[in-house]
Amino acid sequence: NAGVTQTPKFRVLKTGQSMTLLCAQDMNHEYMYWYRQDPGMGLRLIHYSVGEGTTAKGEVPDGYNVSRLKKQNFLLGLESAAPSQTSVYFCASSPTRGTYNEQFFGPGTRLTVL
Amino acid sequence: RKEVEQDPGPFNVPEGATVAFNCTYSNSASQSFFWYRQDCRKEPKLLMSVYSSGNEDGRFTAQLNRASQYISLLIRDSKLSDSATYLCVVNPGVEYGNKLVFGAGTILRVKS
Numbered sequence: 001n002a003g004v005t006q007t008p009k010f011r012v013l014k015t016g017q018s019m020t021l022l023c024a025q026d027m028n029h030e031y032m033y034w035y036r037q038d039p040g041m042g043l044r045l046i047h048y049s050v051g052e053g054t055t056a057k058g059e060v061p062d063g064y065n066v067s068r069l070k071k072q073n074f075l076l077g078l079e080s081a082a083p084s085q086t087s088v089y090f091c092a093s094s095p096t097r098g099t100y101n102e103q104f105f106g107p108g109t110r111l112t113v114l
Numbered sequence: 115r116k117e118v119e120q121d122p123g124p125f126n127v128p129e130g131a132t133v134a135f136n137c138t139y140s141n142s143a144s145q146s147f148f149w150y151r152q153d154c155r156k157e158p159k160l161l162m163s164v165y166s167s168g169n170e171d172g173r174f175t176a177q178l179n180r181a182s183q184y185i186s187l188l189i190r191d192s193k194l195s196d197s198a199t200y201l202c203v204v205n206p207g208v209e210y211g212n213k214l215v216f217g218a219g220t221i222l223r224v225k226s
């Protein structure tokens with residue numbers, strides 16, 4: 001049981017390049033989330049999904065797209081990377097969206113955009 | 115005003131000390147509350163949920179004051195392994211999509 005995994009762990013991009021971050025969970029969780037974490041700021045929600053085939057915008061969705069074609073996978077895409085997207089990206093999942101449900105996080109992807 | 119505010123610290127304490135963190139939240143309708151722990155360059159992990167009646171887990175005690183809209187975490191008999199960033203987390207509720215709102219974190223450093 002690997003929990004939540006993220007690929008890649010590190011990446012350096014040039015401005016304007018594109019990339020996809022992959023999140024996978026083997027806990028059969030319905031809900032998945034993408035966050036970014038920047039120094040001095042809390043985790044901010046980018047997009048989330050309440051089930052296979054569904055996605056919704058979070059607090060900071062601009063410049064990102066997501067897809068949830070399979071229940072266990074949640075992809076985050078950057079179509080044209082900008083230096084402002086330099087950050088640590090965390091994926092998380094939870095069994096339901098109940099108010100006291102724990103979110104389980106992946107190890108993070110450190111992205112630098114030059 | 116940030117939705118969830120914490121003193122960033124760092125709190126530098128000796129082993130064995132008792133340390134307390136506070137956190138305030140702006141949405142009075144918030145429904146659930148948590149403390150997560152994040153080690154350096156690692157992912158956040160749930161430390162404990164915070165209930166209205168207060169709750170304790172070993173050396174850790176969490177309190178919620180809905181009237182004043184603040185949450186506290188007390189750590190007794192601090193260990194070196196308690197050194198981490200502690201994130202205060204609030205769920206504003208169903209009408210906000212049950213999405214968690216994270217504070218920026220409080221850094222704790224326990225020294226021998």
